[in-house]
Amino acid sequence: MPIALIVLAAGQGSRMQSDLPKVLHRVAHAPLLAHALRAGGVLQPDRVVVVAGHGGEAVEAATRALDPEAVVVRQAEQRGTAHAVAQASAALEDFSGDAIILYGDTPFIRPETLDAMLAARAEGADVVVLGFEAADPGRYGRLIVQDDRLERIVEAKDATPEELAIRLCNSGVIAADKHLLFELIEQVGADNAAGEHYLTDIVALARAARRAARVVICPEAETLGVNTRADLARAEAAFQDRARLDAMATGATLTAPETVFFAHDTVIGRDVAIEPNVVFGPGVTVETGATIRAFSHLEGCHVSADCVVGPYARLRPGAELDRGVKIGNFVEVKAAQIHEGAKINHLTYIGDAEIGARVNVGAGTVTCNYDGVAKHRTTIGADAFIGSDTMLVAPVTIGAGAMTGSGSVVTDDVPDGALAMGRARQETKPGYAERLQQAFRARKETR
Ligand code: UD1
Ligand code: CA
Numbered sequence: 001m002p003i004a005l006i007v008l009a010a011g012q013g014s015r016m017q018s019d020l021p022k023v024l025h026r027v028a029h030a031p032l033l034a035h036a037l038r039a040g041g042v043l044q045p046d047r048v049v050v051v052a053g054h055g056g057e058a059v060e061a062a063t064r065a066l067d068p069e070a071v072v073v074r075q076a077e078q079r080g081t082a083h084a085v086a087q088a089s090a091a092l093e094d095f096s097g098d099a100i101i102l103y104g105d106t107p108f109i110r111p112e113t114l115d116a117m118l119a120a121r122a123e124g125a126d127v128v129v130l131g132f133e134a135a136d137p138g139r140y141g142r143l144i145v146q147d148d149r150l151e152r153i154v155e156a157k158d159a160t161p162e163e164l165a166i167r168l169c170n171s172g173v174i175a176a177d178k179h180l181l182f183e184l185i186e187q188v189g190a191d192n193a194a195g196e197h198y199l200t201d202i203v204a205l206a207r208a209a210r211r212a213a214r215v216v217i218c219p220e221a222e223t224l225g226v227n228t229r230a231d232l233a234r235a236e237a238a239f240q241d242r243a244r245l246d247a248m249a250t251g252a253t254l255t256a257p258e259t260v261f262f263a264h265d266t267v268i269g270r271d272v273a274i275e276p277n278v279v280f281g282p283g284v285t286v287e288t289g290a291t292i293r294a295f296s297h298l299e300g301c302h303v304s305a306d307c308v309v310g311p312y313a314r315l316r317p318g319a320e321l322d323r324g325v326k327i328g329n330f331v332e333v334k335a336a337q338i339h340e341g342a343k344i345n346h347l348t349y350i351g352d353a354e355i356g357a358r359v360n361v362g363a364g365t366v367t368c369n370y371d372g373v374a375k376h377r378t379t380i381g382a383d384a385f386i387g388s389d390t391m392l393v394a395p396v397t398i399g400a401g402a403m404t405g406s407g408s409v410v411t412d413d414v415p416d417g418a419l420a421m422g423r424a425r426q427e428t429k430p431g432y433a434e435r436l437q438q439a440f441r442a443r444k445e446t447r
Contacts, residue, residue, distance in 0.1 A: 001118075002097030003047075004178060005040040006088045009033055009104030010053025010075040015228045021055030023104035024062055025232055028239045029282040030264035032226055033059065034066050035107030035239075038264075040100065041067075042111040043118070047095055049088040050104070051075050059104075080196030081172070082188040089182050099178040101199070106225045107235060109173060113218045117175045125214035126180055127206045129153070130173035132220045141170035141200050143215055150213040153200035157193035168215070170200060171223035180211070239264075247274070275311070283317065301333075322357075336367075339382065353378040356400060362388035369394045381416060 013022025023033040037048065048070040052059035060072040075087045085101060092099070098121060102109065113130065120128045129150055131143045139156045142163050153170050154163050176184075184202040192198060203213050226232050243262040244254060251270035254260050259276045262268075266280045269288040278292050281299030286292060290303050293310030300317030303309060306324045313327045318335030321327065325338045328345030336350045339357040344350060346363035352375050353367050365386050367378040378392045381400030386392070391409040398404065399416035408422040 001121075002095065003043050003045040003118075004088075004092055004095050004097060004099045005037075005043070005045045005048045005102055006085055006092075006099055007033070007036055007040065007048065007050045007102045007104050008081060008084045008172075009036075009059055010051050010056075010078055010084055010087075011105070012054040012078070013105065013227065016226075016232075017229070021052075021059050022226065024055070024058060025226065027107055027226075027232065027235045028243070028262060028264040031062055031066075032107050032235075033062055033104045034264065036102050036104050036109075037063075037066055037070070039107065039109040039111075040102050040114070043100070043114055045100075046097065047071070047092060049073060049091045051084045051087050053078055053084075080190065080194070081199035082185050082197035082201065085199055086182070086185050086197075089185075092178055092182075095178055097178060098175055099181050101172070101174045103172055103225065105227070106172070106223060108222050108224055108238060109171075110218070110222055113216065113222060114175075116216045116218075117173070120214050120216050121175055121177075124212060126176060126211035127184075127203060127213040128175040129203065129213065129215050130171040130223070131168050131215040131217050132171055132223050133167050133217070134169040134220060137164070137167050137169050141172075142166040143168045143170055145215060148214070149207075150203055150215050151207055152204035153198075155192065155194070155198060155200060168217075171218070172199070172225075173223075174199065174202075176202075176206075180206070184209075247272075269305075278310075284315075316351075350378075352376065352394065353380070355380045356382035356384060358382060359384045359386065361386045362390065362406065364389040365392065366390075367392045367394055 009023040016022050024031045048067055050063045050070055050072045052072050053075040056074050063070050063072050071091045073087045073091050075084050117128045134140055141153045141155045142159055143153055144151045184205045187205050188197050188201045190197050206213050224235055226235050240261055244257040247268045248254055252268045252272040254274050256276035260274050261279045263280050263282040265282055267285040271289045272286050273291045275294040277295045279297045283300040284298045286303045287305045289305050290307045296310035296313040298315040301315040301319035303321045304323045307321045309327045312329040314332040316334035319333040320337045322340040324341045326343045330347045331344050332349045334351040336353040338355045341357055342355050342359040344361040348361055348365045350367050352369040359380050368391055369375050376394035378394045378396055380398040383401045384398050385403045387404045387406035389407045390404045393411045396410055397413045399414055401417045402414045403419045404410055405421035410420055410422050414420040
């Protein structure tokens with residue numbers, strides 16, 4: 001059965017107190033909208049329609065970046081959830097199949113849950129609503145169920161005290177045949193406490209038309225919606241909990257999982273060890289057997305098998321570590337390919353560079369890549385030895401097997417196998433230290 005996702009994302013999200021549209025606030029470095037699209041994406045939908053309104057331009061641009069095939073339609077005025085879904089009708093004119101309504105601010109619906117909803121459809125339910133037992137039903141719509149059949153949904157604002165006592169609540173996620181869905185939505189009025197066109201009314205309308213409606217129940221955590229910054233923090237915590245468990249389930253060791261933060265797209269291999277207080281920005285892959293030591297920050301980088309990174313290392317976008325590379329404390333690497341077995345262990349900045357296999361970079365080395373206007377590259381051949389406190393003034397190339405003397409400022413290329421020294425020659429004056437100290441003391445006494 002072909003599937004169309006309709007993702008509602010028009011609301012202002014006024015309780016976020018933000019200039020950014022709510023669905024563009026981020027969890028694990030991805031907008032809420034991306035999480036919602038990913039949740040629905042597991043069904044491999046044939047069509048995706050995002051209904052944008054507040055901050056429509058920004059939402060449209062974000063949608064295009066996330067899924068170039070998605071269609072964005074505008075809901076100029078937010079006149080209720082049914083009215084929002086109706087905006088998708090023209091975009092789905094030529095589509096036949098099931099429509100599933102998701103929400104841009106509800107990031108954690110699991111694939112199993114959507115599968116269960118489709119299974120209920122396959123078993124003959126015309127309208128399937130995703131419900132949950134709410135710990136605090138508050139302002140959620142209540143599901144009125146009789147003998148396994150869903151009869152109607154009543155919004156909290158319109159509910160009687162008896163209905164308010166019901167804890168089975170509406171998540172808002174609905175699956176139905178597309179043609180039936182829009183047929184029902186056309187009949188929805190706005191004669192209710194909010195004066196809105198409630199999507200939830202389609203259940204009673206379906207029942208009146210002798211159609212079958214059913215509830216599929218999921219855990220409340222899955223339907224977690226984001227309305228406030230506090231909700232956003234809770235969503236982040238929920239994401240991280242799950243990501244830590246996933247990493248461990250696939251064979252990573254996390255010494256203190258509650259202190260490790262993943263991004264939405266972090267990939268961690270088997271037998272990777274992650275020490276406490278490690279933070280992953282977007283775009284990181286860590287392969288089998290690598291160790292990420294405490295207090296490291298990784299972003300947009302690739303760590304190959306058996307590397308050791310940290311403690312206190314920073315890998316920035318474009319850091320490519322081949323197998324068995326060692327990056328030690330207070331080392332920053334950006335846009336640099338580090339070949340197999342190279343060691344950069346202490347207090348160093350490597351940016352816009354290529355470092356050959358088995359190179360040893362001494363403590364305090366800096367690739368001086370920026371001249372205030374442009375960035376320049378540093379290339380170091382295999383087996384070279386960079387002495388401590390070498391300033392590599394790019395563009396510069398150090399040949400294979402070459403060496404630089406400690407404290408050198410290297411501005412010219414160094415051929416293979418050569419030794420480059422770029423520093424003042426040492427002068428040693430016997431006895432001078434003692435004489436100098438005496439002079440200083442004498443000066444102090446006469447003051
Ligand atoms: C809705 C449901 C309620 C359910 C709850 C779950 C209705 C009438 N009520 O209530 O039964 O328990 O969600 O969270 O559907 N939106 C638009 N355009 C609009 C109105 C809403 O895009 O014109 C979007 C909002 O951005 C939001 C979502 O739809 O993401 C839900 O709308 P909201 O007004 O928050 O509905 P609730 O009152 O929470
Ligand atoms: Ca809501």
